[in-house]
Amino acid sequence: MKHLLKMLDLSKEEIFDILNLADKLKTENKNKIEHHILKGKTLGMIFQKSSTRTRVSFEVGMYQLGGSALFLSSNDLQIGRGEPVQDTARVLSRYLDGIMIRTFAQKEVEDLAKYGSIPIINGLTDFAHPCQVLADLMTIREFKGKFDGLKMCFIGCGNNMANSLIVGGLKVGMKVSIACPKDYQPDGEVIEFTKEYKDKFFMTENIMEAAKDSDVLFTDVWASMGQEKEAEKRKEIFKGYQIDDKVMAIAKPKAIVQHCLPAHREEEITEKVFEEHANEIFEEAENRLHVQKAIMVKLMS
Ligand code: CP
Ligand code: NVA
Numbered sequence: 001m002k003h004l005l006k007m008l009d010l011s012k013e014e015i016f017d018i019l020n021l022a023d024k025l026k027t028e029n030k031n032k033i034e035h036h037i038l039k040g041k042t043l044g045m046i047f048q049k050s051s052t053r054t055r056v057s058f059e060v061g062m063y064q065l066g067g068s069a070l071f072l073s074s075n076d077l078q079i080g081r082g083e084p085v086q087d088t089a090r091v092l093s094r095y096l097d098g099i100m101i102r103t104f105a106q107k108e109v110e111d112l113a114k115y116g117s118i119p120i121i122n123g124l125t126d127f128a129h130p131c132q133v134l135a136d137l138m139t140i141r142e143f144k145g146k147f148d149g150l151k152m153c154f155i156g157c158g159n160n161m162a163n164s165l166i167v168g169g170l171k172v173g174m175k176v177s178i179a180c181p182k183d184y185q186p187d188g189e190v191i192e193f194t195k196e197y198k199d200k201f202f203m204t205e206n207i208m209e210a211a212k213d214s215d216v217l218f219t220d221v222w223a224s225m226g227q228e229k230e231a232e233k234r235k236e237i238f239k240g241y242q243i244d245d246k247v248m249a250i251a252k253p254k255a256i257v258q259h260c261l262p263a264h265r266e267e268e269i270t271e272k273v274f275e276e277h278a279n280e281i282f283e284e285a286e287n288r289l290h291v292q293k294a295i296m297v298k299l300m301s
Contacts, residue, residue: 001014001298001299002113002119002299003113003119003120003121003299004119004120004121004122004130004131004295004299005106005109005110005113005120005122005128005130006106006122006127006128006130006164006167007128007130007133007163007164007167007168007171008167008189008190008193010130010171011171012171012172012173015134015137015168015171015172016172017298018134018291018294018295018298019134019137019138019141019291019294021294021297021298022134022138022287022290022291022293022294023138023142023290025290025293025294025297026287026290029064029289029290035064035065035066036065036066037065037066037297037301038062038065038066038067038097038296038297038300038301039065039066039067040066040067041062041065041066041067041068041097041098041300041301042067042068042069042070042095042096042097042098043058043062043067043068043069043070043096043097043098043099043100043296043300044069044070044072044092044095044096044098044099044100045058045059045069045070045071045072045099045100045101045102045123046072046074046077046079046099046100046101046102046103047071047072047073047074047101047102047123048074048080048101048102048103048104049102049103049104049124049225049226050225051102051123051124052261052262053261053285053288054100054102054123054124054131054288055071057288057289057292058100058123058292058296059071060289061289061290061292061293061296062296064293065293065296065297067097067296067300070096074103085108085111085112085115086111086115088112089111089112089113089114089115089116090115090116090117092116092118093116093117093118096118097118097119097300098118098119098120098121098296098299098300099112099116099118099119099120099121100120100121100122100123101120101121101122101123102123102124102125103124103125104125104126104226105125105126106122106125106126106127106128108125109122109125119299119300121292121295121296121299124160125160126159126160126224126226127160127163127187128160128163128164129160129161129164129260130164130168131288131291131292131295132161132164132260132288133161133164133165133167133168134168134291134295135284135285135287135288135290135291135292136165136168136218136258136260136284136287137168137169137172138287138290138291139258139280139283139284139287140152140174140216140256140258142283142287143256143280143283144215144216144256147172147173147174148173148174150174150175150215150216151174151175151176151177151213151214151215151216151252152165152169152174152175152176152177152214152215152216152217152218153176153177153178153179153210153211153214153216153217153218153251154166154176154177154178154179154180154210154218154219154220155178155179155180155207155210155211155217155218155219155241155242155243155247155268156179156180156219156220156221156222156238156241156268157180157181157184157220157221157222157223157224157234157238157241158178158180158184158185158186158187159184159186159220159224160224161218161220161260162178162180162186162190162220163186163187163190165218166178166186166190166193166194166201167190167193170193170194170197170200170201174200174216175200175201175202176194176197176200176201176202177201177202177203177204177209177210177211177214178202178203178204178210179203179204179205179206179207179209179210179211179241180203180205180241181205181237181238181241182205183237184237184238185203186203191203207240207241207242207247208246208247208250211247211250211251212250212251213250213251213252214251214252214255215251215252215254215255215256216255216256216257216258217243217247217248217251217255217256217257217258218257218258218259219241219242219243219259219268219269220259220260220268221262221263221264221267221268222234222235222237222238222241222264222267222268235267238267238268241268242266242267242268242269242270243257243268243269243270243273244269244270244272244273245270245272245273247273248273256277256280257269257273257274257276257277257280257281258280258281258284259274259281259284260284261281261285263281
């Protein structure tokens, strides 16, 4: 594994390797055991969109690994004034040991990897959010102790989270169902991928059909970053695509709830369900730190 660009690129073995290392680093972290595996290394973090979790967890993670992280806002980089990504990649490759980038187009991340000579980590694009989904898988395994035999359900927009969860969930052996409005389905490349998993993947517009007997329920905002102008229209279209008590009642009795955050209460999830499952949701947020440290160790050590 040279980069982390999207879940589609990872094998099942690579996913489990990352999760196992993340579990080990989390235990060491809890026991205050120092692990300066990336001493002297520097990660550049390019942000073309806002972030709380991704920025802080990567920066703290790099510090805990003995290295340092540079926050690079695209407003301040020449890339924001049109310097081509091909040139940015070749320049930054001479200073840094790795780049984490959050941007709009997946192609930009792929181009950084193509033209640069250091590991590239996708910190969210319109297409994918692999760091988040690896943290989600880590959390599911922590709460459920396994993947085999579990059913995971995603309710909402077929966005970056849905794209990455479908691929990650199927690769580790879960059944995956998704409920989304018909014009808001996951990316075609992801739908193509699900054809290998005919009996394990199910997509519908009906949230109850999707949620039935689920062990893990996921949702995400109705309007993602970059879709702010569509927010009002989306509120109408996505009305009802919400995790509420009725959805929880049709899922398995011990179902857990995951949300990548930030959450919009009373839109994609009710305040009540959110607070009843806050422990699972904030463990998921914490696991960003541990899983991303594992990703950096795998790619940069
Ligand atoms: N879930 C997530 O990526 O959060 P941030 O946008 O705060 O980084
Ligand atoms: N789908 C959301 C995820 C945020 C972490 C977005 O892209 O804004």
